[in-house]
Structure formats: structure tokens, C-alpha cells
Amino acid sequence: MISGKNYIGNKQSSKGTKTYRTFDPNLNLATEWEFYEASTEEIDEAVALATKAFSEYKNFSGLKKAEFLRAIADEIEALGDALIQAYTKESGLPEGRAKGERGRTMGQLRAFAALLEEGSWVEATIDEAQPDRQPMPKVDIRKMLVPIGPIVVFGSSNFPFAFSTAGGDTASVLASGCPAIVKSHPMHAGTGELVSSAILKAAEKTGMPNGVFSNLNSSGIEVGQQLVMHPDIKGVGFTGSIKGGTALYKLANERKEPIPVFAEMGSINPVVALPSALNEKGEEWAKQYAGSIMLGAGQFCTNPGLILGLKSETFSNFITTLGTEISALSPGVMLHPNIHQGYEKGKQNLSSQPETSVVASYEAATAPNFAQQKVLKVSGGDFLKNPTLHTEVFGPFSIVVECNDAKELETILNALEGQLTGTILGNAEEIKNYGGVVDALQSRVGRIIFNGVPTGVEVCPSMQHGGPFPASTDSRFTSVGTSAIKRWVRPVSFQNWPQESLPDALKDANPLGLTRIVNGLHSNAKLK
Template identity: 50%
Template sequence: MISGKNIIGFDTAAAGADVLRAYSPVSNATMPETFAVATDAEITLAVDKAAKAFETYRLTSPEARAVFLEAIATEILAIGDPLLERTVAESGLPLARITGERMRTVSQLRLFAAVLREGSWVDATIDVALPDRTPLPRPDIRKMLVPLGPVLVFPASNFPLAFSTAGGDTASALAAGNPVIVKAHESHPGTNELVALAIQRAAQQCGMPDGVFSSISGPGATVGQQLVKHPGIKAIGFTGSFKAGMAIFEAANKRATPIPVYAEMGSINPVLLLPAKLEASASDVAVQYARSITLGTGQFCTNPGLLIALAGAATEQFTATLQQELSVTAAGTMLTPGICHHYYKNRELLADRKGVQTLFAGPAEAAQTKGAPALYRVSARDFIRDPQLQQEVFGPSSLLVICDNATELPALLQSLQGQLTGTVMATAEDLQSFAPAIAILQEKVGRIIFNNVPTGVEVGYAMQHGGPFPATTDVKSTSVGASAILRFARPLCLQDCPQSLLPDALKDNNPLGIWRRIEGQLTKDAVRS
């Protein structure tokens, strides 16, 4: 089922001599298939096809795009066990996790189909003409969101389905009316090809234009950068490391015409462990967080990498239980040898910082591509003085920061960089006593969680998966949930436009039956003449 070719619209291509191979962290061996690195001509062809496809795809009806997304979901499920088996082999993630992630991928596609059918996402807004207004008449003014153009998507290594080829970036960009080019992740090229072919089949079945989707293979530093700089690309979605995300962001902003880059670049996700909560249930909270820190071998962008507490007996009990729980947790398979190597390197760098105490560090098992848990401790004063302590350690590790007293807490929270999430473990008494500190934390994060763990991101209408820089490059955007579609659209205002040329969303009789804002009021009514 795997050819190793690039998928370019409705065609495949493999003209280049350079190839990539996948490495399986399960078998600790290189897999046999080769994947052709795209040539310059193939990259140009993919972008040219996408630009041509945009001319017609942007005009497709919401219903047609909804059917297309649902067809992609159906085709992904139809691959069956071969997709699950290949994804497990390339990622090292367990079958149960991948099976669940496949359903999340399908559910995201169906969510955006529902968003399209409901229709209000386009923010249709109408101010009718007032020809008799004095001293000057008002023209007829109508506004809505329209697609941007071809979108380049960089998949994530830690979610080889849900944040990958047919993941949230691709689903939301296609939903908004944009063709998509995926720069396949080098760690799971076989998984990518299986899913890319599913999208290709769905596009053909649904009568979509050739070029509405392509998948290109090759190194990010060369092929990826070439795509970023191509003038035909109009927006970018990225999930990965800060270094790679910033390289893409900076290259996109150096173009003759800069384009938006929606990069999610990781987070240490601070957890505020307030005193009354720990006094009531220190051991239970510690067990809960030991599981969260090691879930998926710590390879979540929402992993709780920073635990903040006040000095005291309850905190010491929490620390002792957490240390014990981590010490009996076996090392887990990591996604790639490179990620595993960097995990051990970064935790060693953390341990060497001034004032940092190693509470527990499981033995390095890099040769087996396995990550062992680790726990470190530092004072609030040392943490504030050393910005390097805010660097993400991607893996099953966490840093416990101890404030001597409550007066140190605001300064500590103010020192935090932007984060995807912040968590508050608190009783009702804590919430009242530490309200100012919680308010500071809210300013630092995109999502704040109360009395739970940050790992796990629900896909729905209210989810916000983004945050202030450096967690993301655009604090207003989310890469998960229905609002993700807004990243790949722009407002267009039409003034005194004839009815025959108006998009259906703005026509007087509201043929789509969607919610619109007319003269400032939300309504599904037609415009009164």
C-alpha cells in the first residue's frame, strides 16, 4: 500500500534521487520503505496546482466542503488496521492510544463539517443602505470571512494522526475553503502517505479540483523552507519545537509579502498547588500528577512541566509521594531517537542550573529509545533569576518550584513566559485567598484548568489551544476546536454590491439560513427592503 511517492493533487511523483526512511522506535530499526524527497519541480507543481484549485474551491458551497470532510473521515476509517499498525510502528505509541487518536481525527473532520453547515463562523454582518440619512446617506455595507489561499501544514511528531496529515490544521483550512499542502513529517512518512491517499480519494469522489490537497516529503530545513518561501503559499499551520517554529515564522516574515504563521511551539504548563488543597489531599494530588507527567512518556504539549507550591509540611508530603510514584513508573518508548536524545540532554542541562536539586532521575535508556521519569526542585528566587529554567524539557519530567511564602508567589507568576495552559489546584478557601495570583496566571495562559490535569485537550466549540508567545506566534488563535477555522480566513467588505454578485451568506433572503448580524442584531431573518 505504500509507494514512497509524493502526492501532488490527483497525481503521484518521485523524480528525485534523494530518499528518506522511517525509523521505528518499537523495533529500534530503520524501516525498509524509501520515500522520495520532492524535487524543486515537484514543489512548484504542488503549489501551482493549489493556486489553480483555489480559484474554484473557494467558491464551493459549505455543504460541498462538509461532504468532502466527511468523505475524508470515511476513507481514513476504511484503511483499517494497516493504518493503525503503521502508525504504531513509526511512533512507538501504543495501539489503544492510536486507535483513540484515529477517532479523534475523524471527529475533528466531522466537527468542521458541522461548523460549515451551521454557518455562523463566517461572521456575516450587514449594515443596510440609508439613502435618506442626513447630512450624508449611508451606503449598503456587508462583510464576511473568506478563505486566504493555499495553506502549508507542518504536522506534529507526537500526534501522528490528530495533528498531522488530516489533523486539525488541514481540516480547518479545507473547511475554510483553502487548498492544503502538507509537508510530511519525517518521523512517520508511511502513516502520512496512507492518510494523504485517503484525502486524495475523497477529493476525487467529491469532485473537488485537482490540487486541493498535496503531500510533499523532505527535510524541513530544505523542502520545508522552500515551501514557506514560495509566494503561492498564503498561510502556515505548524505544531512542534520552538526552534523550528521560529525558523518558519522568521522566514515567512522575510518574504516580499509576509504571511500569517500559526505556530504552536510548546509550553511548560504551570500548575499552582495551593496550600489548603495540599493540606486536604497532598498524596492524592501527587498520584494524579505523577500519572499526568508520565502520560504518553511526557510527550504532550500540555505536559505539566512546572509545579508551583508554598513551603510547608503538606508540600513536603506531596513531594515525597510524587517522587515515590515517579520512581516506580517504568521508562516509556519515545517518539524518535532524536527526541529521546534531546530529552536526556535537556534534563541534564536543567539539573546543572544553579539552585536546582535532583529529587529523582530514572536511568537514561536512550539506546532503547525510552524516556525515564525525572523530578527536580528549585526555589522561587532562583527560578525568577534564571530564565533558562523555563525551557521545555519534552518528556516525563517536571520542575517543582517552592515559594518560601505567599508574598513570593506574584513575582514568580509575573516572571512566567506565555503558556498554553495553567492549572489551579485549590479549595474554595484557596480560590478566595489567592484570587490575585490566579488573576496573574490567567494573563499568562490560553486555557486555565481548575482541580484537574492539563493533559488532554477536548475538541469542541469552546476549546482554546493557544497562548501568549512563546507558546504560539498568535495569541488570538487556537489549533484545536471549531474556532481553528478562523485562522485561515480574512474579512472582506462589499459596499453597494449587486445582489447577483453577493455570496449567499450576504444575500438579502439568507438562502443558507445562517445567523447574521443585521444592524447590530443577530438574526436569521431576511434583510427587509
């Protein structure tokens, strides 16, 4: 049952006077659920509970935290159809997508649990003392990663499960030993409340301290601002727009004690179609990219919003086929009227640029909130001159750029802002002749793809989901995969510390059986 209340630790609360409803974009109607926006008092209470919980939770073993994460996955699954129905009602996304995303979310939680059970992620390193070293004795130094404190997680609009209440940010926060306070996304607050209930049931079953998790409702920006500015908050995870992410980043750095904001933001995900790809599989790639642009009504941060190629007959044929294929696809419903309005505004802005021509534009009437797809074309020279054409349009939209030669293509890639992904279509021999293009693309992205589509982000240790600004605020970190845990920890060295007082990960006896770096060498052995 959805109550519309906040979760302040393990208790529901509705002290605020401001309320709002979520929206069913398919019916174009508000849902029956009314939500209470968190008050300043509730925000302070949630942070106080998280701070108190941290003093205990940070010392929990990896096995105990893993038990908690696995229990969360089990409790999410136990919610059954009620959770799926709330997801589809509040997002407009189909049931198959909901079930797939739920599976991904549970998989992420279990992947972090496995990471904790193995344990070596803490990067324990030991450099033993050398008292007889000349000219100066060497002291005993040991180092490992430790959690930083309560973290605020901002739920995303486009992934109500995988990047929201119990998504990758929350899973990695809890895995690290930090409490999580989720600022629920207003577009799917009901879904968020149900998932929160699963998290808290798991916390109770596994003996977690009250305050290890809270869920706060908010229809605007005020609750998020208060959380980021609270002196006891130690970090922020965000998935959303460039405007929202940069505002939080700026706010966090204006604090007396600045804190890290790990924001995954906008991207147009450039795709380079080399001649061999067009000669060998041009029609097939055009069909695949029409589907990729339209996937989820274009509401993916990895949507291919920019396709570049060398001016030629085969590239012209590719463009024509892309237009034909994408025009034949049915528009999809967007997550919310506000997102649909933003899409139409962005599409109109880029379409009004005088240098562009239309490749495809779906003009038939649609139901409210359905996104009519569009593809534009522009020359490489005009694209370079007009930065407006470099901006992201969140929805089923893409621009095709015809470049005169490889040099112009390379110049365009170097002129782009940071991106989450970049893709090259070609063959293994051909890319050897385009080293400058490959290098330029790699310098602008976090993930470089060969012969594929960018939509779809595999959850695994090798995934990098982040890129140079403004794709993310820190390109050294990822928001997907188990390496995401590194955002919520910091290294601490212990010098000449008594054995009995050292963390288990650094003790000579290696009671956790970790793989450690000992005197410069990897080892899982006990020290003599």
C-alpha cells in the first residue's frame, strides 16, 4: 500500500504541509496517490539518524553488509505485481521493461554483495617496518579504504528502479558502509515508497541500525538543496540533467566543508560510421540505429544523438535508410508531460537552426505525451560553427553530420564536450588508418564501443559509466558496476599501529583471507 509518507529511518512521517501527486503519462492523468514533501524537521531527523547509524554501520563486516544487500533484493522481488503496476503507472514504461529493470536492480545488489563477501575491494596494502634500514629506519605503514559518512542519493526520472531508490548509487553507498538518504524522484514517488519499504524490511531482518536508510519525498528542488547543504552529509550521488547536476555540484562546493558530488549528466554519444561499415553493412546499421534512437522513447542517457560519417554515396544511402526505418516506427510515450515538453522545445530549437535539413520527422497525430521522432542532417563545417547543434535533446532525436574528410571528422570530435560513450563502426583493419579519429573520440568519452549501439549498459566490474565533464562531474569514477563503490570511500593509513587495534583487513593474520599488496607484491597469505 502506498501511503504518500516519507520514511525517516524505519518510521513513516508526514509532518510537511506541501503535497503533490504523481502522473500517469499514458492516461494523461494524475494518479490517486498524494505525497507529503519532507519538511525541514524531517530532513534534519533523517540526517541525524544517518549520522548515528554511521558510527555503527561503518564497522560492520563485509559479510553482514552483504547479507543486508541480498535481503533487499529478495524483498524487492517479494513485492511482486504491486511494484510492477506502480512502476508502469507512474512512468508509462511497459511491463516487460519494468520486469527487466527490476531484475537488473536485484542483480546490482547481489553483485555488490558478492564484492563484499570476497572483500579485496578495500585495497589493503601493507609495507612492513625495516628498523635496520639505512640511513633511516622504515616505519610500518598499512592502508585501506574506509567509508566517508551519510550520502544523499537523487533518484533519476528515466530508470525508476536501476538508478533510483535501490539502484546502483544506493547499492554502492550501502555496500561501502555509508548510510543512504534517498531524495525520491517526484515522477515515481509511489514506486520509490514501495522499494523503500523493501529496503527497510531487509534492514530490520538483518539487524541494521535505524537510519541506515531514509526516503524523502520532494516535488521541487528545496529538499535536495537542504540535504546537500546539511553539514553532516558527506557526499552526493545524482543522475539527471546537466542543469541539475551542475547546480548541486556548485552548491556542494560552496559549503564550509565542500563534499564530492558524483553526477552523471548529459551526453549525445557520438557515433562514427567509417566507410567499411557502410559498404559492408550500411543498411543493417541504419536499421539498428533507428531502433537505438527510439528505444524507450529516446529516454536513455546513452541515446545516439550524433552520427558522423564521411561524405559519400554510401553514407547518403545510410542516411536515407535511417530516415525510412525510423519513420516506420511507432512513437513511444514519454515519462511525464514536463519531459515531453522539454523534448519538443529542444527538438524545435535544433530544427530551427538554418544549417539543418530534415532526414525524417514523424508528423502523424499521436496521443498526449508521445514523442514524435526526428532526425536532422548538417554539414561538418556548419556543425563546427554552431555550438547549439552540439546540445542534447532528451528523446528520440539525432543529428547526422556529413564530414568532408577524416581531418574534419577528427576536428569535430575534438570540439565536442565530454560524453558517456563514443562508438566506431568499421572493421579491425580500417581503424588502423583512423588513429587520429580513434584518439580524438577516446579523449572525449568514458566508454568507447566498436561495432555496436550505445544504448544498453552492462552491469559488470569493467563497465565505465561516466566521462569527461559534462557527461559526469568526475571522469575517474563510474556510476555502474562494482567500481562505483569507490566514490563513497577514502584511503586511511595506519602507521606503527598495534596489531589488536588494526582493522581485520590489515592484520598480520589476514583473518578475512583477502588478497592484499604486501611489500609491493600481491598476496593472500598471513604475515610471519
